[in-house]
Every structure is written in C-alpha cells, then in structure tokens.
Amino acid sequence: MRIAFVSMFTEQLRADGATRRMRRVAERLAAHGHDVSVLCAQWWEGDVPEFEQEGVNYVAVTETPSATTFASKVPFALRRVKPDVIHATNSPPTQVTGAKTAARLLRVPVVVDWWAEREGDSRGASKRAARGAKRVVTPSQMVKTTVREFGVSEDAVRVVPESIDFDLIREAETDDRADILYSRHLDQYANVESFFLALAELRDKDWRAAVVGDGPERAQAEQTAADLRIDDRVEFLGELPPEEFVPIMKGAHVFAQTAAVEPFATPLLWALASGCVGIVEYQARSSAHELVVNCDRGARVTSPQELADEISAAAGHSQESLNEAFASYDHDDVIRRYETIYEDAVDDYGFF
Structure with missing residues (x-):
C-alpha cells in the first residue's frame, strides 16, 4: 500500500x-x-x-x-x-x-x-x-x-x-539500582514535584529512587529534591534509550506517574510491562489513569500524600520483571x- x-x-x-x-x-x-x-x-x-x-x-x-x-x-x-x-x-x-x-x-x-x-x-x-x-x-x-x-x-x-518492544522487555537483564522510578521529558508539565513530595513523606523508609529523562526543568527538579533533603537518595539518569532504561524498570518495584499533561503515558506503559506497580496521580489533562484501570498492579491517587501511601502499600505486591498482560502493546x-x-x-x- x-x-x-x-x-x-x-x-x-x-x-x-x-x-x-x-x-x-x-x-x-x-x-x-x-x-x-x-x-x-x-x-x-x-x-x-x-x-x-x-x-x-x-x-x-x-x-x-x-x-x-x-x-x-x-x-x-x-x-x-x-x-x-x-x-x-x-x-x-x-x-x-x-x-x-x-x-x-x-x-x-x-x-x-x-x-x-x-x-x-x-x-x-x-x-x-x-x-x-x-x-x-x-x-x-x-x-x-x-x-x-x-x-x-x-x-x-x-x-x-x-x-513498545515487548521482546526487548522479555530478553533484557535486570538492573536493581532503584526501587521507585519516575520517567518523562522534564518540561513544565512534568510535575515531578508531586513525586518528590511523596518521597519526602517516606524519608523514614529504606528506598532508592531514580528519574529518567531530561529537559528544561531538570535543574529545577534537582533543586526541589535538594530542598526536600532527598537528593542523596534520588539519582537523575537523563535521557536513556529503551535498551538502557528497560533493565532499570525491570529491577524497580514502583513507577510513579504524576505528569499534568499526557495524551498517552508511554513511559508508564514500558514500566507496567516491565513488572512495575504503576501508581498514577490523576490529572485532568492526562490519560495515564487509563493504563491502570482493571490492572492488578496499578493504583490511582489524587495527591502526593495518597501517592506516598500507595508506594508503601506496593510492598504487598511481589517483585516482578515482566507483565504479559501488556503484550498486545508490542x-x-x-x-x-x-x-x-x-x-x-x-x-x-x-x-x-
């Protein structure tokens, strides 16, 4: 054709x-x-x-x-x-x-x-x-x-x-450098602040977090992490190709989605397919919540405090590195x- x-x-x-x-x-x-x-x-x-x-x-x-x-x-x-x-x-x-x-x-x-x-x-x-x-x-x-x-x-x-490349997810190794992940282009709609506020609520817990992505708001995001005194536990990894971020997703336990604008939350899809528990902060101009509807390893929240609570609750889910329920997105x-x-x-x- x-x-x-x-x-x-x-x-x-x-x-x-x-x-x-x-x-x-x-x-x-x-x-x-x-x-x-x-x-x-x-x-x-x-x-x-x-x-x-x-x-x-x-x-x-x-x-x-x-x-x-x-x-x-x-x-x-x-x-x-x-x-x-x-x-x-x-x-x-x-x-x-x-x-x-x-x-x-x-x-x-x-x-x-x-x-x-x-x-x-x-x-x-x-x-x-x-x-x-x-x-x-x-x-x-x-x-x-x-x-x-x-x-x-x-x-x-x-x-x-x-x-997504589901075969890549099946075949990739596991990199367990982070327990909790955030991934997106860091622009004015990234709303990474909600993610950091939730992490700050959990400072008495044992966790390691990573942010995958770059953009004009990265410096501000790094400053926010420092202001909340969690920067020593948050690693900024910059932009990574799928071959590099998939192993990190397979090794993580939770993926947090907080962006204010998202016609489709592609990083969340990669994370869910890689076995992460996906926690979505509902936003009026984001479709991300659609990916966790009827998903056993997903939850929706409306505030950083609820996000923190769900991150804690995610400990009740087993550690997984592949979710075949998302194979149809290949x-x-x-x-x-x-x-x-x-x-x-x-x-x-x-x-x-």
Missing part, C-alpha cells in the same frame, strides 16, 4: 509526542513492506527535494515551516505521490484541510492521527480538521473524547495506543491496527 503522511513538522525538525509517534508509525509501516512517504517541511541540508531515511521517503513541501504555505502546496505534492491513503497529523490543522483537498481529487481516504493541539491552533480550524476524515485515530480515550467534542461520530474514531501488534484502519478506510471509500 502507498501511504502518504502529511506533517509539516517531523521529529528531526521538532521533537514532541506527535512527531515521535508519526516517525515510529511511518518507519514500522515501511518495515512491513509498505511504500511510505512523509510530506513535510525540509529538515535535511542541500537542494535535494527528497531524502530517504529508515525506509521512509521524506518529500519537502516547503523549505521552512509555514502553516499557510504548506497547506497550499501539499495538494500538489500529494498528486505527485499518488497514495492509496493519506495519513495526516492534526497540527497544524490547515495541513489537514490541504490533504482533504487533494484526497477529493485523488479519490482516496484521509486518516487523521490526533495527538494534541499545539499553541496557535484555532479551535475552529481544529474542528474542521477533525470533521470529514474517513477515520480519526487517537492514542487514548481521553483524546478520543476531545475529538468527539469537535463533532466527529463515534464510528469514525479509533483508539490506537503507543507501542510494536508489531499496534502497527497491524493501523494497517486494518487503512484497509477499512479504503474499502469504505469505495462505497461513495
């Missing part, structure tokens, strides 16, 4: 949850034998209009990111690619409108992958982007609710979560869900 991704931003140009998701899906589809193109703003050097990486053909629609210019040019780029299905990311929403214009001429369906609105995306433009797509894919029920509020029908929305299983959505969208399009 010829699949054309439409995304002005790519991970190489602007790394965030949406672009990481798009890159992973595009590369996995290419590995499954599909002809995959990404129509984007140019992120590579030189005058070449196209650039191939990891089996994916990147096509420059514009030389630099400009939502208006990109939206006006993307229909012409799509006509040259001639895809069987168009996969457009939701932001900026004008690129979805441009993709739909081309789709009508090419008589192919548009699937919109909805992660989150970015700063500057107008609600009206987002509503237009959500409506009229053959399918809208979201990473969680929380994001699905957002899309439904734009007027998209229940039947048009499919929840496809983020994915990369290959999740990419097959995308393939099914594309096939259904193409089949349905034939009826109209």
Whole structure:
C-alpha cells in the first residue's frame, strides 16, 4: 500500500509526542513492506527535494515551516505521490484541510492521527480538521473524547495506543539500582514535584529512587529534591534509550506517574510491562489513569500524600520483571491496527 503522511513538522525538525509517534508509525509501516512517504517541511541540508531515511521517503513541501504555505502546496505534492491513503497529523490543522483537498481529487481516504493541539491552533480550524476524515485515530480515550467534542461520530474514531518492544522487555537483564522510578521529558508539565513530595513523606523508609529523562526543568527538579533533603537518595539518569532504561524498570518495584499533561503515558506503559506497580496521580489533562484501570498492579491517587501511601502499600505486591498482560502493546501488534484502519478506510471509500 502507498501511504502518504502529511506533517509539516517531523521529529528531526521538532521533537514532541506527535512527531515521535508519526516517525515510529511511518518507519514500522515501511518495515512491513509498505511504500511510505512523509510530506513535510525540509529538515535535511542541500537542494535535494527528497531524502530517504529508515525506509521512509521524506518529500519537502516547503523549505521552512509555514502553516499557510504548506497547506497550499501539499495538494500538489500529494498528486505527485499518488497514495492509496493519506495519513495526516492534526497540527497544524490547515495541513489537514490541504490533504482533504487533494484526497477529493485523488479519490482516496484521509486518516487523521490526533495527538494534541499545539499553541496557535484555532479551535475552529481544529474542528474542521477533525470533521470529514474517513477515520480519526487517537492514542487514548481521553483524546478520543476531545475529538468527539469537535463533532466527529463515534464510528469514525479509533483508539490506537503507543507501542513498545515487548521482546526487548522479555530478553533484557535486570538492573536493581532503584526501587521507585519516575520517567518523562522534564518540561513544565512534568510535575515531578508531586513525586518528590511523596518521597519526602517516606524519608523514614529504606528506598532508592531514580528519574529518567531530561529537559528544561531538570535543574529545577534537582533543586526541589535538594530542598526536600532527598537528593542523596534520588539519582537523575537523563535521557536513556529503551535498551538502557528497560533493565532499570525491570529491577524497580514502583513507577510513579504524576505528569499534568499526557495524551498517552508511554513511559508508564514500558514500566507496567516491565513488572512495575504503576501508581498514577490523576490529572485532568492526562490519560495515564487509563493504563491502570482493571490492572492488578496499578493504583490511582489524587495527591502526593495518597501517592506516598500507595508506594508503601506496593510492598504487598511481589517483585516482578515482566507483565504479559501488556503484550498486545508490542510494536508489531499496534502497527497491524493501523494497517486494518487503512484497509477499512479504503474499502469504505469505495462505497461513495
């Protein structure tokens, strides 16, 4: 199948949850034998209009990111690619409108992958982007609710979560340097303070903690740990690839999820699959609690004090290094869900 991704931003140009998701899906589809193109703003050097990486053909629609210019040019780029299905990311929403214009001429369906609105995306433009797509894919029920509020029908929305390398978890060694873990990009939404406040409540207990991740708020997080006088028991490990953080997760007993904004809590998923007891502090703009619903090794809390209590209660759970209940989140299983959505969208399009 010829699949054309439409995304002005790519991970190489602007790394965030949406672009990481798009890159992973595009590369996995290419590995499954599909002809995959990404129509984007140019992120590579030189005058070449196209650039191939990891089996994916990147096509420059514009030389630099400009939502208006990109939206006006993307229909012409799509006509040259001639895809069987168009996969457009939701932001900026004008690129979805441009993709739909081309789709009508090419008589192919548009699937919109909805992660989150970015700063500057107008609600009206987002509503237009959500409506009229053959399918809208979201990473969680929380994001699905957002899309439904734009007027998209229940039947048009499919929840496809983020994915993990479950074979890596099965085969990895165990690193027991930490009992309690936190992992996330340390930005203004990380809310690592709740994690540290809970640990401070437990200073009379015997524990070791680690923070996996980096970002603009790391220095402030380190200062908070020092102010609470727990910095001698908290290790900041920075950004780590899965090959390095999975052993640490397999060796830990508890994973704490406190971030204020999370369309999908991927580090929590890795931790749960690695046998951790997952404790989620409920946040209105986070879907993390969805992963621990009906999970024997999971709990939801609403405050640092409750988080501390649940960390203590987690001692009642056995130490585990693998949870087969999360095997369905493996990369290959999740990419097959995308393939099914594309096939259904193409089949349905034939009826109209």
